[in-house]
């Protein structure tokens with residue numbers, strides 16, 4: 001497949017773990033379709049020692065002195081759009097697991113209308129300030145029912161897209177957002193991965209583009225598969241169907257001094273097929 005027709009996407013979360021990694025540190029393979037960084041996370045919580053929800057008034061929880069609008073612009077300047085090169089894009093992710101590991105981040109609107117109104121205004125301001133290209137939804141804990149979450153997020157994304165046509169959107173399913181999402185154990189096999197991936201891609205999210213996940217973090221809170229296991233197995237089995245891979249996270253890879261070898265290997269895989 002020539003790179004001009006390769007639409008496979010590589011994405012990596014960055015910022016949540018406050019490492020010194022710079023966007024320009026991660027290698028970009030010229031033959032992947034798109035390369036997305038996802039700044040993590042915009043949260044609607046206060047930033048004091050006892051974080052409280054702010055009903056949709058979002059602010060960045062990444063280090064804003066480090067991942068600045070200038071850093072985003074610099075990364076995009078280094079990878080300008082053109083024929084046969086990947087589209088380098090920077091998104092933000094909304095939600096996440098915790099406020100600096102001090103408290104869980106709950107989806108907890110006061111009411112639908114005020115949460116949506118506040119979220120549209122505050123996220124638009126961040127998107128404009130950083131000139132961001134997309135929004136990823138990654139809530140992991142909920143104080144409302146699924147119907148309320150779906151309505152709020154649906155309205156939020158619709159209004160953000162109306163303000164910025166072409167905005168990329170995605171959602172990271174968690175056990176509460178997608179009831180059949182299992183927690184990956186470290187003993188999960190390639191076969192388990194392929195079966196799980198196919199269930200998600202063909203049934204639960206049929207019609208959507210379902211990416212496979214690789215975690216470079218130490219085993220712990222986030223029990224996704226470790227690198228080298230699942231997605232390569234998925235890829236071997238379904239080479240023409242895997243639309244992309246996402247990594248959690250650039251901070252973890254930096255902290256573990258892995259030289260971004262897993263990122264490079266995953267992109268090579270996406271580029272080759």
Ligand SMILES: *[C@@H]1O[C@H](CO)[C@@H](O)[C@H](O)[C@H]1NC(C)=O
Nearest residue numbers: 019020021022023024025254
């Ligand atoms: C990131 O960039 C800053 C500013 O150029 C630099 O001081 C810092 O050393 C870089 N971080 C790493 C991990 O190389």
Ligand SMILES: *[C@@H]1O[C@H](CO)[C@@H](O)[C@H](O)[C@H]1NC(C)=O
Nearest residue numbers: 018019020063064065066067
């Ligand atoms: C945030 O980034 C700045 C600039 O890179 C750095 O000096 C500072 O130590 C960082 N703060 C934290 C909490 O990591």
